[in-house]
Every structure is written in structure tokens, then in C-alpha cells.
Amino acid sequence: MRLSLGGGIMFEIVKNDTKTRARVGTLTVPHGGKLLTPAFTMVGTRAKVISLEPNDLVRTNTGIVISNTYHLWRGLGERLPEFKGLHTVMGYDGVIATDSGGFQVFSLGFGREHEVSKIGFFPEEEKTPGFLSDLFLQIRIWLGIKHSRNSVRVMPWGAYFKDENYGDERSVFLNATKSIMLQEKLGADIILAFDECTSPRHGRHYTKWAMKRTHRWAKKCLAVKSNPNQLLFGIVQGGAFEDLRKESARTIGSMPFDGFAIGGSLGNSKEDMYRVLEWSMPYLPDEKPRHLLGIGQIRDIFEGVERGIDTFDCVIPTREARHGAIWTYDGRYDVTKGANKNADVPLAPDCACPACASGITRAKLHELFKNKDREAGKLATLHNVYFFNDLMKSIRQAIMEDRFSEYKEAALSRIEKKK
Numbered sequence: 001m002r003l004s005l006g007g008g009i010m011f012e013i014v015k016n017d018t019k020t021r022a023r024v025g026t027l028t029v030p031h032g033g034k035l036l037t038p039a040f041t042m043v044g045t046r047a048k049v050i051s052l053e054p055n056d057l058v059r060t061n062t063g064i065v066i067s068n069t070y071h072l073w074r075g076l077g078e079r080l081p082e083f084k085g086l087h088t089v090m091g092y093d094g095v096i097a098t099d100s101g102g103f104q105v106f107s108l109g110f111g112r113e114h115e116v117s118k119i120g121f122f123p124e125e126e127k128t129p130g131f132l133s134d135l136f137l138q139i140r141i142w143l144g145i146k147h148s149r150n151s152v153r154v155m156p157w158g159a160y161f162k163d164e165n166y167g168d169e170r171s172v173f174l175n176a177t178k179s180i181m182l183q184e185k186l187g188a189d190i191i192l193a194f195d196e197c198t199s200p201r202h203g204r205h206y207t208k209w210a211m212k213r214t215h216r217w218a219k220k221c222l223a224v225k226s227n228p229n230q231l232l233f234g235i236v237q238g239g240a241f242e243d244l245r246k247e248s249a250r251t252i253g254s255m256p257f258d259g260f261a262i263g264g265s266l267g268n269s270k271e272d273m274y275r276v277l278e279w280s281m282p283y284l285p286d287e288k289p290r291h292l293l294g295i296g297q298i299r300d301i302f303e304g305v306e307r308g309i310d311t312f313d314c315v316i317p318t319r320e321a322r323h324g325a326i327w328t329y330d331g332r333y334d335v336t337k338g339a340n341k342n343a344d345v346p347l348a349p350d351c352a353c354p355a356c357a358s359g360i361t362r363a364k365l366h367e368l369f370k371n372k373d374r375e376a377g378k379l380a381t382l383h384n385v386y387f388f389n390d391l392m393k394s395i396r397q398a399i400m401e402d403r404f405s406e407y408k409e410a411a412l413s414r415i416e417k418k419k
């Protein structure tokens with residue numbers, strides 16, 4: 001199945017798994033990047049994957065990177081008009097995506113107020129807020145009465161951010177039109193619609209009102225987008241409520257987006273998240289690419305691929321590397337732990353990453369971390385990024401050979417085995 005998305009952009013599904021929704025595809029973009037999916041998107045928030053140089057992205061087989069519209073916009077400030085585009089600034093020819101700023105509506109807003117991430121993990125006995133508390137919340141925000149930790153005021157026409165991190169006391173405004181304008185200026189290959197990402201602690205009513213805003217903003221994004229060389233992905237919201245998720249997937253899935261992303265909240269557990277995918281996927285056209293936003297634990301990758309997800313993004317490989325966590329096919333270990341002090345062995349058996357190829361051992365990396373040597377974070381990042389890309393390659397190969405389910409079981413039992 002081959003789908004031309006205009007401007008020389010093409011998504012082609014080369015193989016469908018016979019037992020699950022898993023598939024292998026190729027995404028071709030004008031910059032010459034050809035991405036094989038399923039793929040893992042490395043996070044380069046401010047137009048740079050921390051610890052890595054442009055050449056390192058190539059050496060670790062990184063095919064796609066995501067940058068952050070909100071932070072680039074705020075960070076660049078008045079220098080934005082001179083911005084030369086992400087491919088030039090990053091010196092990278094692979095596929096680049098930008099998110100829309102919609103996630104910051106959550107992460108700087110209710111994420112902070114509720115002290116939660118996209119998956120809640122709050123006590124079972126805590127009741128989901130009812131209509132009155134959702135209504136109170138909505139009125140409170142519209143009146144501009146904010147919680148001390150919440151820096152965002154979401155109105156029907158967009159969101160106001162009062163973010164002390166940028167040393168600006170005034171609030172700044174972002175909406176669908178502005179988000180698309182900014183993303184066109186930043187120049188990524190894949191851009192996202194502006195949305196309101198809700199919290200796992202929102203009740204069904206607030207989640208529904210936010211979803212309706214997201215749908216209206218999605219239409220606006222499609223209407224104002226003007227660059228044919230960029231793919232615009234719509235975002236499905238609706239929290240962990242089955243009817244809302246289905247309604248959102250049906251609504252967003254029927255709009256003429258080039259691809260789709262599943263946004264948070266994803267519920268209160270991993271099982272909730274997998275259910276959210278199962279509810280949404282049937283409404284998202286098979287011939288278009290699908291992304292799962294901000295998720296990338298190893299099990300989640302397998303469960304997502306099985307349910308038809310093509311791309312993931314997450315800070316796990318890079319952020320954890322900087323703290324000394326090393327990922328391997330035998331699971332994760334902390335290289336800063338004393339047990340590695342005299343471990344004169346490679347970071348992982350048979351690893352061909354640039355760090356391992358240079359002959360680095362666990363003992364040496366342990367020492368570099370202990371000495372707070374800058375090389376430590378870089379070597380660990382090279383290894384982890386290579387590993388995640390290698391894992392995705394193994395997954396693609398398993399789908400091509402019609403043994404995805406067998407591979408999933410074997411790989412997870414090895415990676416998740418308690419040591």
C-alpha cells in the first residue's frame with residue numbers, strides 16, 4: 001500500500017503482520033530522509049539531542065528526531081526570524097518532527113498542579129471527579145484563578161502561558177494558528193496539530209470539553225497550514241474514557257491529516273494505555289502513519305507496534321544515559337553502581353555501537369561517571385540510542401519474517417528478566 005502525501009512525501013506499507021496490527025513501512029520526506037518504521041524518535045528538545053553531535057545521530061542509525069516548538073519559540077525569542085530551519089541548525093538530514101506546544105499546556109499546567117505524568121498512577125480508591133468538580137475547574141480557569149503550580153490558562157481560543165523559566169513576567173499566548181506558523185518557521189518534516197493534553201486526574205466532563213477544543217483547533221490547523229513539504233499529524237485525545245477516545249479517533253481520523261498521533265492522558269496504568277490504543281486504532285486510516293506521543297518503555301514499544309503504532313518518542317534512551325542507565329537485550333543496569341567498578345567487559349555483549357566499538361568497558365565508563373567526566377554521558381547516550389534503534393530494526397525484521405509475536409515474547413522475557 002503506497003500513499004502519496006504531496007510535496008514528494010510518501011508513506012508506503014511494505015509488510016503487514018498476519019497475526020497482529022504490526023506493520024513495516026517507509027516514510028519518504030523531501031529532505032532525502034527515508035525512515036523505516038516502526039521507528040523510535042529521539043528527543044532533541046532545543047534542536048539538539050543532548051550529548052550528541054550531528055554525526056553521532058548518523059553513527060547510531062537515528063532516523064528521526066523530535067524537537068519542541070514551545071521551548072524553541074520561547075528560547076529563541078526575538079531571534080526567531082533569523083532561525084535557519086531545523087535541518088540546517090541540527091546539521092541532520094534525517095526526518096525531523098516538532099510537537100505543537102500542546103503537551104506544554106499539560107506539562108506546565110495540570111501536569112504540575114496534579115503532579116502527574118501522562119499515565120496517572122494515583123490511588124485506586126480516589127474517585128474520578130464528577131460533573132460539578134469539572135465545572136468548578138473549568139470556571140476557575142476561565143476566570144483566571146490559577147493554582148500556584150499551574151502556569152497555563154486554557155481558553156476556548158488558545159492557551160496563555162506564564163512561565164518563569166524564560167524570565168518573562170508577562171503571559172504569552174499560543175493557539176492553533178500561531179503553533180502552525182511557528183512550526184512552519186522551524187521547518188520540520190512532520191508537524192503536529194495544536195491540542196489540549198488533559199491530565200489523568202481530570203473527570204470525563206473536563207476531558208470532553210478539552211477534547212472538543214482539540215477538535216476545533218485541529219480543523220483550524222488544517223485550514224492555516226500552507227507548506228506542502230510538511231506533514232501535519234492530527235492528535236487524538238479523550239483521556240482514558242472509551243466513548244471519548246472513540247469519538248476523538250473517529251473525528252480526527254476523518255479529517256484530512258497526513259498522519260495521526262495518540263496524545264495523553266493515557267489513564268492510570270499500562271493496561272489503560274493499551275486499551276486506549278485498541279479503542280483509537282480502528283478509526284485511524286491504515287494507510288497513514290501513526291505516532292504514540294511521549295511513550296517509549298521497551299514493553300510499551302512492543303505493545304504499541306502490535307496495536308499498529310509506527311513511531312514512538314521518549315527521553316528514556318538519552319535522559320537515562322546521562323544518569324548512567326545502560327540498556328541492553330538483557331535489560332537495564334546502572335553502570336554507576338559499585339558492582340561495575342572492576343567489570344572489564346563491554347557495555348553489552350556483541351554491541352556494535354560507536355561507544356562499544358571504541359573498546360569502552362563497564363569499568364571504564366563507571367570510572368568516567370564517578371569522575372563526572374563529560375565523556376561519560378556521551379558514551380552512554382551513544383550506546384543507548386544505538387540500542388533503541390537496533391531494537392526497532394530487530395522488530396522490523398521480525399515483522400518482515402512474520403514472527404513478530406514470537407520475537408516479542410522472546411525479547412521481552414529476556415529484557416524484563418529479574419536478575
Ligand SMILES: [Zn+2]
Nearest residue numbers: 351353356383
Ligand atoms: Zn554499545
